[in-house]
Amino acid sequence: MIYKGRTISKGRAMGLALVSKDPISFLGGVDPKTGDVIERGHALYGKNVKGKVLVFPGGKGSTVGSYVMYQLKKNGVAPAAIVNVRSEPIVAVGAIISGIPMVDSLSVNPVEAIKDGMAVTVDGTSGTVEV
Numbered sequence: 001m002i003y004k005g006r007t008i009s010k011g012r013a014m015g016l017a018l019v020s021k022d023p024i025s026f027l028g029g030v031d032p033k034t035g036d037v038i039e040r041g042h043a044l045y046g047k048n049v050k051g052k053v054l055v056f057p058g059g060k061g062s063t064v065g066s067y068v069m070y071q072l073k074k075n076g077v078a079p080a081a082i083v084n085v086r087s088e089p090i091v092a093v094g095a096i097i098s099g100i101p102m103v104d105s106l107s108v109n110p111v112e113a114i115k116d117g118m119a120v121t122v123d124g125t126s127g128t129v130e131v
């Protein structure tokens with residue numbers, strides 16, 4: 001199944017889906033050294049984002065989150081790609097400066113349509129998500 005969405009960050013990557021019903025703040029939410037989700041009470045608490053296609057509703061701050069995403073990339077523990085229901089500037093900027101392909105605004109709700117562990121290919125250049 002191929003879903004058409006909106007290009008946020010160009011590039012193409014594939015990986016297994018890690019799906020969150022909760023929005024994400026990368027600052028305080030994800031350890032930039034390990035990629036572990038460290039926000040207590042978060043749907044993904046204890047999981048790791050490295051190499052995953054990270055699917056979530058959108059960001060919830062902090063502005064420093066863009067830089068945390070860049071740190072994740074530099075440390076080799078970034079998600080392979082990101083799919084958001086609706087992106088906002090913090091995660092969008094983080095994905096762009098880190099070279100992480102990212103798409104939003106699909107014709108379906110990706111948090112519902114994509115299940116944990118599904119193989120997903122994100123083409124941020126064409127704005128498509130294939131599951």
Ligand SMILES: C/C(=C\C(=O)O)CCOP(=O)(O)O
Nearest residue numbers: 027060061062063064065090
């Ligand atoms: C958390 C901040 C700075 C730092 O860690 O050095 C400030 C970020 O402000 P927000 O209002 O959370 O974007």
